Amino acid sequence: MNVVMIGTGYVGLVSGACFADFGADVMCVDIDPGKIERLRRGEIPIYEPGLDELVARNAGAGRLSFTTDLAAAVREADLVFIAVGTPSRHGDGHADLSYVYAAARQVAEHLTGYTAIVDKSTVPVGTARQVGRIVREVNPQADFDVASNPEFLREGAAIGDFMRPDRVVLGVESPRAEALLRELYRPLNLIETPIVVTGLETAELIKYAANAFLATKISFINEMAQLCEHVGGDVHDVARGIGLDGRIGRKFLHPGPGYGGSCFPKDTLALIRMAQEAGTPSRIVEAVVEVNAAQKARMVLKIRQALGGSEAGKTIAVLGLTFKPNTDDMREAPALAILPPLLDRGAHIRAHDPKGMPEARSLLPSAIDYCDDPYSTLDGADALVLLTEWNEYRGLDLDQVRARMTGRVVVDLRNVYDPAHMTARGFEYHCIGRVDQAV
Ligand code: UDX
Numbered sequence: 001m002n003v004v005m006i007g008t009g010y011v012g013l014v015s016g017a018c019f020a021d022f023g024a025d026v027m028c029v030d031i032d033p034g035k036i037e038r039l040r041r042g043e044i045p046i047y048e049p050g051l052d053e054l055v056a057r058n059a060g061a062g063r064l065s066f067t068t069d070l071a072a073a074v075r076e077a078d079l080v081f082i083a084v085g086t087p088s089r090h091g092d093g094h095a096d097l098s099y100v101y102a103a104a105r106q107v108a109e110h111l112t113g114y115t116a117i118v119d120k121s122t123v124p125v126g127t128a129r130q131v132g133r134i135v136r137e138v139n140p141q142a143d144f145d146v147a148s149n150p151e152f153l154r155e156g157a158a159i160g161d162f163m164r165p166d167r168v169v170l171g172v173e174s175p176r177a178e179a180l181l182r183e184l185y186r187p188l189n190l191i192e193t194p195i196v197v198t199g200l201e202t203a204e205l206i207k208y209a210a211n212a213f214l215a216t217k218i219s220f221i222n223e224m225a226q227l228c229e230h231v232g233g234d235v236h237d238v239a240r241g242i243g244l245d246g247r248i249g250r251k252f253l254h255p256g257p258g259y260g261g262s263c264f265p266k267d268t269l270a271l272i273r274m275a276q277e278a279g280t281p282s283r284i285v286e287a288v289v290e291v292n293a294a295q296k297a298r299m300v301l302k303i304r305q306a307l308g309g310s311e312a313g314k315t316i317a318v319l320g321l322t323f324k325p326n327t328d329d330m331r332e333a334p335a336l337a338i339l340p341p342l343l344d345r346g347a348h349i350r351a352h353d354p355k356g357m358p359e360a361r362s363l364l365p366s367a368i369d370y371c372d373d374p375y376s377t378l379d380g381a382d383a384l385v386l387l388t389e390w391n392e393y394r395g396l397d398l399d400q401v402r403a404r405m406t407g408r409v410v411v412d413l414r415n416v417y418d419p420a421h422m423t424a425r426g427f428e429y430h431c432i433g434r435v436d437q438a439v
Contacts, residue, residue, distance in 0.1 A: 001184060004029060004077040006070065006103045008039060010046055010158070010262070011120055011151055012083030017051065018162040020058035022187045027073040028066050039066040047328040047355050050159045074110040079180055081149070082107075082131070083120040086266075093269035095124050104131040108138035116177040118147045122207050122267055124274050128171065128200040145177035148200050150207035155261065156326030167194045171203020208274070211267040212285045217252040218259045219291035225255035225433025226298070235433030236415070255432045257334035257387060257413040258295035260323030265292075265332040296337040299413055303342060306411045306430045307383055312346035317381035317405070319374055320388025320414075321364075322356035330359040334413070335387050343367050352377040354390050375404055382407035389414040398425050 001024045005016035008030040020026040030036050035045060042059070044052045058064035067073055074080055084099040100121055107117060117135060119128050132146040148171030153161045168185050172178040178197060185195065198206070225235040235255050243250030259265070268289050275282040307314050323333035330336065333356070339349060343365050350369045353360060357370050371377040374393060378384060378401055386393055394416050402408065402425060410422060412431040422429035 001025065001180070002076045002078050003027070003184065004070075004073045004080045005120075006030075006080065006082050006107070007084035007099075007121070008032075008035060008045075008066070009083065009085055010048070010155065011153065012081070013039075013044070013046070013055075014048065014051060014153060014158045014162060015081065015083060015120055015151060017054045017058055017064060018159065019184060020061075020064035021054060021163075022184065024063065024184060026058075026064050027077075028064070029068065029070045029073050030066070031068060033068050036066045036068050047326075048158055049156065049326060054159060070106050071110040074107050074115070075112050077115055079116045079118060079184060080107050081118045081120045086121045086123055088266045088269055093273045095122070095266070095270045097123060097127060097130075100127060100131065101134055104134040105138050108135040108142060111135070111139055111142045111144055114143045114176065116145050116147055116180050118149045118177075118181070119204075120149055120151060122150060122211075122263070122270075123148075123204060124270055125201045125204045125208075127204065145172070145174045146200065147172045147177045147181060148203040149181060150203060152207075152210060155329055156324065164191060165193055167196050169196045169198065169203050169206050171198050171200040173200060208267055208271040211263055212271050212282075212288065214252050215259055215264045215268050215292070216284060216288045218254075218256070218264075219288040219295070221253045221255050222258065222295045222432075223291055228433040228435070232435050233433070234435060238433075255415060257299045257338060257432075258292045260332035260334055260336075262329060262331045265289075293337075296334050299334065299338050300341045302413075302430060302432075303338070303383070303385055303411050304345075306409050306428070310345070311342050313348075314346075314382040315348045315350065315380055315406070316342060317377045317384045318349055318351040319353075319377060319384065319386050319393045320356075320390055321351060321353035321360045322388050325388055325390040326355075328355035328359060330356050330363055333388075335360065336363060338387070339368065340365055350377045350379075350381060353388065354392060356388075375400055378404035381405045383409035383411060385411045385413065386416065387413055389416050398422075398427075402426055 003019050003024045003026045005012045005028045008028045016026045016028040042056055082100055082103045084103050086095040089096040128146045128148045135142055150169055170181050221239055224238050228235045239253035242248050243253050268285050272285050304311055321335045350371055352371045352374050408427050410427045410429050415431045419429055419434055
């Protein structure tokens with residue numbers, strides 16, 4: 001089976017490499033010749049555990065190749081996936097579909113024989129149908145179907161998520177496209193992966209609903225954390241106590257500085273816009289977004305309060321900058337909302353992140369000092385702020401931490417340390433939603 005993947009961003013590259021691993025012949029297409037050249041040399045533009053080996057193995061076996069020649073690739077294809085970016089359009093929160101539609105136009109020009117054109121990017125309801133209209137307009141003779149096959153990949157765990165998904169969602173309109181997609185995903189039958197087959201619009205909505213629901217869980221538990229701080233409770237016990245109810249589930253109830261990343265912020269906004277335009281506003285998702293912004297702002301206050309009411313002239317050591325561990329992705333990272341106000345009020349920030357520093361440098365104010373390792377970050381610091389729960393920060397030698405710091409304030413925004421243990425080690429420990437941490 002010949003598969004073309006248009007767009008070698010995160011989703012396209014992971015999906016292309018995984019489909020090749022399933023046994024398909026996959027051609028990844030991108031308009032950026034430099035990127036294609038680097039991919040051909042085996043250089044992976046993003047950090048994703050296991051992706052370099054997967055690409056190397058499948059490229060070596062001749063099942064995965066890279067090209068800028070969309071025309072030639074599409075002519076041979078049984079399935080063309082569109083996995084180009086859909087950033088939030090500036091100002092209105094709508095997903096910007098110009099790349100998707102441009103890809104559809106180009107694909108349309110080069111179709112030969114029956115081809116299924118599949119949206120893999122997260123796109124608003126109605127996009128697949130619009131792609132179909134565009135293809136028909138550009139090439140009225142084309143023999144094709146459109147389909148929607150949203151991905152549910154987590155950065156840092158994307159390959160595992162692709163190879164062992166909870167489900168595969170196929171939005172289709174024709175048995176022919178469904179059969180092709182089922183054939184492509186056939187290796188997953190071995191592990192009895194449920195395949196949810198729906199219409200186009202439903203599949204598109206499932207993706208938004210899934211992300212909005214997960215974001216809701218996070219904002220909900222962050223609100224409960226705040227309540228715990230004020231009434232004297234432990235949010236971890238609340239999460240466990242409710243999560244053991246099978247209807248609620250234990251996952252995604254970890255409090256933190258607010259969700260970030262390339263999906264939740266963008267997809268919740270797009271869903272809000274879609275619902276408003278449909279005349280059925282989603283008050284729940286609107287509140288989820290507000291609570292998330294407030295959570296990030298609250299973290300600034302928490303740090304300020306931990307520093308005795310003012311950060312002016314204080315040195316803050318920040319460990320972790322990416323929106324979560326095991327990625328170099330800084331998009332919508334809480335660090336982007338939390339650190340600038342601290343700098344504005346006169347804090348001096350020293351920071352470390354295992355993978356995120358190059359991107360952080362281009363996104364955060366230049367006043368930040370970046371350090372080569374976690375311990376040197378702590379030199380002379382009045383406070384340590386843990387922003388991202390990388391494993392290497394979980395296992396820090398606390399005696400060394402204490403010795404390197406001038407002050408003893410620790411603000412743990414991911415609740416990775418044990419409060420009693422930290423206090424016993426001589427730290428003035430602050431975290432989220434565990435007794436006496438009020439802001
Ligand atoms: C998410 C979805 O999980 C994935 O299915 C979808 O395809 C894309 O969006 P990702 O953005 O990679 O994936 O990150 P995820 O691991 O889901 O975390 C998102 C954010 O929520 C992070 O900022 C994380 O720190 C935060 N989070 C997650 C919490 O604050 N608490 C939790 O309990 C879980």
